[in-house]
Each structure stands twice: as C-alpha cells, then as structure tokens.
Amino acid sequence: MSLKYAVLAALLEGEASGYELSKVFDVSLANFWPATPQQLYRELERLADEGLIEARTVPQERRPTKRLFSLTEAGRDRLSAFAAEPTRRPTAVRDEFLIKMQAMDGIDPERVRALVEERRTWALGKLARYERVRERLLDGRTEEEHLREAGRVGPYLTLLAGISFERENARWCEHVLTVLGERRAPTDPTGQALG
C-alpha cells in the first residue's frame, strides 16, 4: 500500500519518468522503500488511472520516447492526507546478512570475517554516496543555514536518517571485527575453543 505514497513523495521533487524513478529508488529513496522498475511502472499506471498523477509523452532526439509523470492537485492532497495520519506499520528491516550473523557460531571464523568486511565496505560505499547527495543539497551552506532557509527540509532529514543508518552499520561491522580478533587470539588462556 505504501509504495503508492513513496512514488507520490518522489514526484514532489518534480516530474520524472518511470526509468528515472527506478534510478532514484535505487539510491536515495531506496533507503526506506525499495522497489523494482516493474513495480514502479505498474504503480505509475495505477496512480495515473486514479488521477493522482498525470503523464505527458516526451519524444526525444537521441533516445526513445519517454513518459514524464507529475503530481496533480489531487495527488498532492492525497499525499498530504497520508503524511498527516498516524503511522500504521512499524519499520520493517529485512536483512539476510544478520540472519547469517545470528548463525555465525558454526562457521569458519575467517569466513565470517570476510562476510563482515564485505558488509562494511558496502556500507561505507553507500555512506559516501549519501554524503555526496548531502553536499549537493547543502550547496555550500551549513546544515543550520539550510534547515532554516530551505523551502523543503523533508528530503534532507530523511537523508540524514540514511546516513546515520549506514554509519552505524559500518561501526557495528568494526566492532564485530574487533570481537572476532579477540576470540582468535584470546587473552584468557583456557584454550577452550581451539580444538
């Protein structure tokens, strides 16, 4: 149900094609509501049928024709009504990696290290991408200036949420690597786990 509103919220940034949205949903918004291109195209179709967005066909010089979608007044109103409602669904995190970590104590510790390193690298990469988006949004101003002066603050604040999420991810990985290191070379000399 919420994909609908995620799409409407994305269109607050201005008109976009399905293809463009599928890019956006992979970097910024992917943060809190991922969707595949197929989902987006279907959703855009439905929203247009409902009159919440409108499409305009744009033939291009050097590329295939695209359809740009933008919010209608009805769409804006519907989104605002949704945003003002209390939140029904709690946050759902689905993380295959953490299932593996839950079961880590049966796996070769070097294998676990490798998985955690991989995860850390990934989190840092995402963090760097978010930081670049942030620089672009701030455009030279400090956070305080931007938040006082900007017309819209929602996109910046949700970006901050993504940044702190990935930063904590990376920190957690580092903590786990430390723990694994200490278990490999234990200061306690019982030798229990070294069969």
Next chain:
Amino acid sequence: MSLKYAVLAALLEGEASGYELSKVFDVSLANFWPATPQQLYRELERLADEGLIEARTVPQERRPTKRLFSLTEAGRDRLSAFAAEPTRRPTAVRDEFLIKMQAMDGIDPERVRALVEERRTWALGKLARYERVRERLLDGRTEEEHLREAGRVGPYLTLLAGISFERENARWCEHVLTVLGERRAPTDPTGQALG
C-alpha cells in the same frame, strides 16, 4: 527465501513451537526478519517436509497440545552452508514513517511534531526491551567477558545491531524536533514561512 533460514537460526536457541516462535519474531528477531504467525506455521511445515527440522507433539495439562520443532543435523548443515555464502540481497528497510517525513513540508508542523514524538516513544520502548534482553544475556558479566567466554556470540552481536538501530532512531527524532522548533521560532526574521 530467507524466512526459511531465519526460522532455522531461531531454532539454534533450542526447540520451540510455532506459537513461541511467533513471540520471538515479534521481539528479538523481528529486528531483521519480521514474520506473522501464519508465515511461521507454513514455513515450519515446509522445513519439516524437507527434513531440516523435526516435530514432536507435546500434550499439555492445562493448555492445548503443542508441537515442538527442533533442528536436525541436516537442518544445521543447511543453515551453516547458507551462513557461509556471500550475501545476495542487500538490507531492505521499509519505513512508512520516513515516507511521511519525506513529504512533511506540506503538513501542519504541530502534526509533524506529534508524529515524530510518537516515533521517538516507540523507538525508546523498543530500545528498553532490547536492553532487558541484553541484561539477561550478559547475566552479570561485562560485554568483554561474555564475548570472550560465551559459546555463541551471534545472538548478542545481532542484538547490539538492533540496539544501535533504535538508539539512532530516537536520536534522529530528537534532532528533527530541534529543527522543527527552530523553524517555528526562526532567528532569521524574514517571516517567510509564517503566512
């Protein structure tokens, strides 16, 4: 596909009924792989058919008969094989609340405050529950002692991930409340947003 492994990982803690798992998936594991009771019962059926878990029927004195499930050797092996593989799916966060925040700049600021306060309260509540689980796991030891000495460290480490997630959530809410407060009483006197 991963629910299967989430269930196997949950059974590492010992045998459990579908009902008990549905409780666990609502507090600790809900963290990174939520599931409804219906999903769990179906998954348990499938896993038993595959021979990865086995069921034993336990008639009870004052309660309905329950079926307790436990890992088989095949189940343990399958879980270990899964846990050692590189992670295919990146973390997926689905958060209706953050969609609302993305669209906050069209909503009555007092309404937004209320939503953020609600979210903060919820995060702090979850954090408190996690902290209690942590106390129980540590059982008087320090984190360092526990991590060096414990047989299994996976459950503790994933719990830490949950704790830092909710702590950051609460912090983010507090930051947003500050920002909203400053926009309500701006030091910059243009009065632009006070129409």
Next chain:
DNA sequence: CAGTGATACTGAACTTTTTGAATAGGTGCG
C-alpha cells in the same frame, strides 16, 4: 556494420507477505 550497452518500457508467471477469520481448549473475573 555487427556487437555491446544505455535508455525506456511491457508482460506474464511466480513467490512471498499480509489480512481476516475460524477453530478450540483453558483461565480468570464479576
């Protein structure tokens, strides 16, 4: 001028997840 890859979109089958309800024994309250 064939191959590769980006843009731009569509279709159909499939799996997973959610929702709502039904069943059924037992406990505790007034």
Next chain:
DNA sequence: CGCACCTATTCAAAAAGTTCAGTATCACTG
C-alpha cells in the same frame, strides 16, 4: 455462567513483490 482474553493452530484469499524474459531505439566501439 457468560465474557474476555490467552494459548495454539489452521484456512482462504488478496495484495505486494520478485524474476525472467522480452521489445525497441539509439550511441559508441572496433
């Protein structure tokens, strides 16, 4: 004794999401 609520599970159906496989246009490379 009736009602609400907890344990424990199952059924059915809808909604949401994933996967795989296309179509088609154009740009760039060798």
